[in-house]
Amino acid sequence: MNRWDADQESAADTPDLAALAALLADRTRAAICMALLDGGAWTAGELAEYAAVAPSTTTEHLNLLVAGGLLAEERRGRRRYVRLAGPETAETLENLAGLAPYRRVPVRSLAEANHRRALHHARTCYDHIAGALGVAIAAAMTERGLLARDYGLVLTVSGANWLTALGISDAGPSVARRAHVRTCLDWTVRRQHLSGAVGAALYRHALEHDWIAKAVTTRILTVTATGRRAFRDRLGLPDEALYPSPVLGGPRG
Amino acid sequence: MNRWDADQESAADTPDLAALAALLADRTRAAICMALLDGGAWTAGELAEYAAVAPSTTTEHLNLLVAGGLLAEERRGRRRYVRLAGPETAETLENLAGLAPYRRVPVRSLAEANHRRALHHARTCYDHIAGALGVAIAAAMTERGLLARDYGLVLTVSGANWLTALGISDAGPSVARRAHVRTCLDWTVRRQHLSGAVGAALYRHALEHDWIAKAVTTRILTVTATGRRAFRDRLGLPDEALYPSPVLGGPRG
DNA sequence: CGGACGGTTCGGTGCTCACCGAAATGTGAT
């Protein structure tokens, strides 16, 4: 009403948490985001099929997600590719997923059950390794003194040497200055796994040296014979971490 | 339909991201959560007034938020106190707020404008320091090599030593469990500040040593004379970070 | 024992939004 009010300080900016959350509050959009956690770019059509909705519906969802800054898009010809906007987006999604309640979903086929089991065992999480394998790697590295608990996980000197021995030394500024390790609460196992720069570098290394192979269309990782040897020799990983569990647990398993 | 299907693997658990997000997707509920980021416990009535909705509406919202695990409640007499469920909840909310788009809100009085300015300068963010002061601390620590940038901020070796010199080395159970130098994108300044266990320890230290004082009913922090000296001596903070800006910027300032 | 107070329950109302199908647009291949 007064001059002050109408003039220079009549408005202020506040983060619109509700608007952002509304983007994820829809089952279909949430499913799309979770799918994109594989770190890759999907076409609109692929996502439509994955989410089991009509292409027109998918278009609307993608428009919202892109406008909201969660997704980045790239148009190529008649295709529309989308991917997560960046690592922060991925991390926030993972955090949220860790906090979220669980929902029972029906499993309709044996193939689907196997798919889930494989996901549970080892999968990508944007740019690093998650699932039981990811958790086992973090645990083994801690146990061997490559990582230490000290205000969070940090890379020890022997950890840095271990990485160098693998040929991952480079990675930007000096090792002393950075403790490039982050952790990420795994939603399948509810335990920490390795993310951050080291997690990403390790993932790249494992892929390049044929320790693991990534399926083209899914987030599933499979450990190769070479990889089993490497993980055993270099980290002493137990067999449970190297093979998908042969026996399925019960519903509460 | 077959034995497999109907028996042990007919269902699996998946994080219900949409359900969690739906809790925050409402303006009123989001406002409630942001208010609770001060780390304190509020009564239902206080929140109703703050959010400007009927008590009955507030009850419904609180029921949902508590059931969803975001809030913890404590009934005492005829009062219902609620607070954020835990540090992870607070961290996730902050992360989300940092990612969220801005929304213009009207400011109706001079008092409200001053309140906003103070909040902008220094405030609590659950259990650590946010606002311009928080950002300046993080920036100064980075510049002095106590923190390093790498997928967010991480504590360096000299950073750990610096903390030890302050007497924050051990820092109790919260460090062991939370174990993070986390960063939180500040919503007033859109820049990183320090959260996680280290941020919390620093905040406690600053309070105990009378570097800062907290107002009882709000999230506003004021820097004491002692604090100004300490922040200057130990981190070289500039005056801009130690005093609230005397002049209000324009709407786009 | 009343009466004020904080919170809850319930029914009803209005709005938002996820969804689809059909038709339109624009790109790539023949």
Place this chain on the structure above:
DNA sequence: ATCACATTTCGGTGAGCACCGAACCGTCCG
């Protein structure tokens, strides 16, 4: 040029839900 294909636009429909007021229920106080 023509056809196939990926995506988009649009109108219409149905479900979900945030909100309120009024009545109700316990707790604290005089």
